[in-house]
Amino acid sequence: MRFLGLRVERETRSGTSLENPTIPVSAENFLGFFGMQGVDLPAVTTDTALKVPAVMAAVAFLSRTLAAVPKHAYRETAEGPVRVKGKLGTIVHKSPNDQMGAFKFWQFFWQQVFTGGRGLAWIERSRPGAAGIEGMWLLDPTRTTIQRDGVELAYKSGGKTYPGSDVIDVPFMLRANQLSHYGPINLASKAIQLALAMNDYASTFFAGGGVPPLALTGPLPAGADALKRAMADIHRVIDAAKKSAKPVFPLPPGHDLKPVGFDPDKGQMTEARKFQTVEIARAYQLPPVFLQDLERATFTNAEQQDLHLxxxxIGQWTLALEDELNLKLFGRLNPTRYIEHNLDALMRGDFKSRIEGLARGVQSGLLTPNEGRAIENRPNHRNSAADELFMQGATVELGRRATPPVLSGPAPPAEAPSDVGDTNDDAA
Structure with a gap:
């Protein structure tokens, strides 16, 4: 080989060398040059990722929590917002279609957001382009392609094409082309891959009776066949010891077994598995306490994490869905009707705080007693005064003196003027 006028001899390797002469020496082939392949880490898909308890807990918790938050349709009036009932109220709050209730429908929708990265639902209208809404149906994001024709979007799924104005679309994170998306499992694939690898190692380690890989040292027999027979004998002895639950088994004289690889304790596998829970919680922006990581939880910071949630x-994802529902159900130029989540439902488990809040709302004139009872799904009180607003009597407008109470009943008799003092003065 000639290079810049110089003759360079091509490198040759002996046939008896342990090196592989067919693999060039380079950085990317360094392990293969010495006969070692790259680490075969487990593949990360939605199905394999859900086998990691932290991922499964994050997806289940978020999808169920968001599905449990009730949604209502409202219409703006001169007296204020009024809840819309009828078909629209049923579709939004109770059952989007004839086959699914609201919880099941929205749980599946949010599961797609927090796994593959996108939730899709088709709006069934009374006729194409009409404002009347008959129901909503889920679409499979894995079998849906999104195309753009000018400024219009088209969703193709199951051999049908749906216009973008009829599809509820909530992505986890959009890519630069605003068509495809990022999914949380894909973005956190390395952290999930490490968690899967540690799960596999731990299960294999304990399935083998907690015996780490061992190396037999000492005088070994010559020849490949003799070495295989010796190894088979050692394996049988170890297996017999594990099955008989006897901690001691014999070895040939002059031989010893030494562990190969890292001790799981020294390799900090327990700490690493705990850290992976925090990493996965970080990927979902979820406080670790909701993944049952209570190692550093106290009463105070757990309560603050509840507020953070x-x-x-939760407030951000409900707003993302509200934007899509309001735009696709009512149109961009229809501000009088809107969908809104009732985040107060997250307080259903705290009875004491909920009742105290309702009592304060009634006493401060924000709620009528019947409105407070309706929040608790209780019937209206038959007294008409329960539909009136009440305020504490000591509350007055700033700068105004409190009016003395008016006494009912006959006024007390006036006292007769006394002339005793006048008589004394005259006498003096």
Whole structure:
């Protein structure tokens, strides 16, 4: 080989060398050059990722929580917002179609968002382009392709094409082309892959009786066949010891067994598995306490994480769905009707705080007693005064003196003027 006028001899390797002469020496082939292949880590798919308890807990918790938050349709009037009932109220709040209730429908919808990265639902209208809504149906994001024709979007699924104005579309995170998306499992695939690898290692380790890989040292027989027979004898002895639950088994004189690889404790596998829970919680922006990671939880910070959940996670995803529902159900130029989640439903488990809040709302004139009873799904009280607003009597407008109460009944008799003092003064 000539290079810049110089003759360079091509490298040759002996046939008896342990090196593989067919693999060039380079950085990307360094392991293969010495006969070692790259690490075969488990593939990450939605099905395999859900086998990681932290991922399964995050997806189940978020999808169920968001599905449990009730949604209502409202119409703006001169007296304020009024809840819409009838067919629209049923579709939004109770059952989007004849085959699914609201919880089951929205749980599947959010499961797709927090696994593959996108939730899709088709709006069934009374006729194409009409405002009347007959129901909503789920679409399979894995079998749906999205195309753009000018500024219009088209969703193709099951041999049908749906216009973008009839599809509820909530992506986890859009890519730069605004068509495809990122999914949380794909984005956190390395962290999930490490968790899967540790799960596989731990299960294999304990399935083998907690015996790590061992190396037999000492005088070994010559020849490949003799070595195989010796190894088979050692394996039988170890297996017999495990089955008989005897901690001691014999070895040939002058031989010893030494562990190969890292001790799981020294390799900090327990700490690493705990850290993977935090990593997966970070990928979903979920406080770790909701993945049952209570190692550092106290009464105070657990309560703060509960507030963090509503303000910085659940509230954001409910707003994303509200935007899609309002735009696709009512149109961009129809501000008088809208869909809104009732986040107060997240307080259903705290009876004391819920009742105290309702009592304060009634006493401060924000709720009538019957409105407070309706929130608790109780019937209206038959007294008409229960539909009136009440306020504490000591509350007055700033700068105004409180009016003395008016006494009912006959006024007390006036006292007769006394002339005793006048007589004394005259006498003096």
């Amino acid at each position: 509503v303000k910085h996670l």
